[in-house]
Amino acid sequence: MQRSMTLFFKYVSLNMLGMLGISFYILADTLFIAQALGSTGIAALNLSIPAFGIIHGFGLMLGLGGATRYKILLSQNKVTESRRVYSQTFLFAVIMGLIFMAIGLFGAAPMARALGADAETFEMTTVYLRTILTFAPFFVVNNMLLSFVRNDGDPSLAMYGMVIGSVLNVVLDYIFIFPLGMGMFGASLATSVSPIFSLMILSIHFFKPTNQLKLTFQKIEGWLIRDVTYLGASAFINELSASIVMFSFNTIIFSLEGNDGLAAYGIITNIAFVVMSLFAGVAQGAQPLLSESFGLKNLKQMKQVLFLSLVTTLIVSLTVYGGTALFTEQIISAFNSDQNAHIATMATYGLLIYFAGFIFAGMNTILTSYFGATDQPNRALFFSLLRGGLIIIPLALILSHYYGMIGVWSSYVITEALILIIVASVINPNKRIKKTK
Numbered sequence: 001m002q003r004s005m006t007l008f009f010k011y012v013s014l015n016m017l018g019m020l021g022i023s024f025y026i027l028a029d030t031l032f033i034a035q036a037l038g039s040t041g042i043a044a045l046n047l048s049i050p051a052f053g054i055i056h057g058f059g060l061m062l063g064l065g066g067a068t069r070y071k072i073l074l075s076q077n078k079v080t081e082s083r084r085v086y087s088q089t090f091l092f093a094v095i096m097g098l099i100f101m102a103i104g105l106f107g108a109a110p111m112a113r114a115l116g117a118d119a120e121t122f123e124m125t126t127v128y129l130r131t132i133l134t135f136a137p138f139f140v141v142n143n144m145l146l147s148f149v150r151n152d153g154d155p156s157l158a159m160y161g162m163v164i165g166s167v168l169n170v171v172l173d174y175i176f177i178f179p180l181g182m183g184m185f186g187a188s189l190a191t192s193v194s195p196i197f198s199l200m201i202l203s204i205h206f207f208k209p210t211n212q213l214k215l216t217f218q219k220i221e222g223w224l225i226r227d228v229t230y231l232g233a234s235a236f237i238n239e240l241s242a243s244i245v246m247f248s249f250n251t252i253i254f255s256l257e258g259n260d261g262l263a264a265y266g267i268i269t270n271i272a273f274v275v276m277s278l279f280a281g282v283a284q285g286a287q288p289l290l291s292e293s294f295g296l297k298n299l300k301q302m303k304q305v306l307f308l309s310l311v312t313t314l315i316v317s318l319t320v321y322g323g324t325a326l327f328t329e330q331i332i333s334a335f336n337s338d339q340n341a342h343i344a345t346m347a348t349y350g351l352l353i354y355f356a357g358f359i360f361a362g363m364n365t366i367l368t369s370y371f372g373a374t375d376q377p378n379r380a381l382f383f384s385l386l387r388g389g390l391i392i393i394p395l396a397l398i399l400s401h402y403y404g405m406i407g408v409w410s411s412y413v414i415t416e417a418l419i420l421i422i423v424a425s426v427i428n429p430n431k432r433i434k435k436t437k
Contacts, residue, residue: 015285018162023277025166039263044124046266057239059143065232067147075295097137104133124184135192142195165198234380241388264346283369290373313362353409360416
């Protein structure tokens with residue numbers, strides 16, 4: 001038990017710090033945009049986030065899927081096969097990043113319209129999308145490499161890569177937006193260069209004697225990429241679903257309250273991103289330990305890591321909700337630079353209702369990740385789909401019709417609570433280990 005706890009807190013604490021760094025620069029980005037560009041800038045940023053989420057999710061899918069398979073093989077002393085997984089995943093990540101870049105260079109404006117930008121937000125949304133997508137290869141490869149470096153026994157370096165890249169992004173964010181007056185382009189450019197700094201830090205791993213990651217150029221093998229993407233699909237579906245849900249919420253909220261509603265939702269989603277990053281930090285930190293336990297058929301360690309993960313997320317969610325309830329007014333004021341009373345009222349109800357869902361969402365994040373880490377992609381994918389649009393979108397449409405914005409916020413809480421009940425009814429680590437013996 002002592003060894004499991006030591007490894008757990010090492011991996012999870014480092015990864016939570018790294019994810020906190022990433023979410024911090026997103027939050028700083030939002031605050032700077034709010035101060036420089038007002039509610040219109042926040043609305044434009046909120047419209048752009050779904051596209052950013054897809055890029056981020058694709059990198060996570062390749063990283064978590066590839067690194068999970070890599071760790072399972074490595075724990076079974078199949079070094080050659082594990083290195084093959086790494087090379088295939090890396091090369092595919094580069095190819096997909098270049099495809100996203102092409103979309104950004106030639107399709108940013110149509111994408112902005114498709115995401116719901118109106119005359120007021122169109123220009124800023126287009127600028128943000130074009131910049132982010134142009135740097136997509138760095139985002140995808142960085143997310144992929146973070147998982148592999150962590151699974152190769154170097155969680156500290158993965159944390160440094162995330163934190164240093166994030167801190168430099170915040171510094172550049174301020175310089176580009178305020179002294180240089182670069183507006184939305186400055187904000188998107190600062191965000192876009194952060195993965196480059198992170199990749200520079202991660203490259204140190206390849207010069208360490210403990211490094212097992214060996215890149216060889218080879219033909220892409222469809223079956224292996226399918227295995228990797230399927231194993232990590234839940235991570236991509238989580239991000240894709242979040243983007244779809246955000247797009248749907250944007251549409252519903254805009255029909256109810258216009259750009260003021262989008263600005264209020266922007267406040268909630270950007271703070272929620274920080275909280276969900278902490279949950280993801282616990283899940284991604286626990287993943288190498290769960291995959292190793294599964295590869296070694298160590299049921300005791302698997303149960304210990306799962307239990308510690310759930311307890312950690314419960315503590316985080318309760319702490320966040322308590323802090324939000326105490327400092328609601330101050331939080332909203334920081335983002336509401338126009339001091340719009342209507343936005344403040346909507347955001348207040350939103351924070352208090354929506355954030356109650358984190359109690360269930362944190363546990364769902366851990367349990368869904370558990371399925372992926374223990375080579376159960378079908379269940380991981382199914383529950384990720386449930387957490388996406390399958391339940392929450394119809395629920396939001398119905399509840400918003402009867403209860404307006406209160407109904408929109410409530411749909412998130414109800415969805416996560418329902419899914420937790422379903423997940424808890426099917427999880428059985430004992431049965432999983434017996435099946436693979």
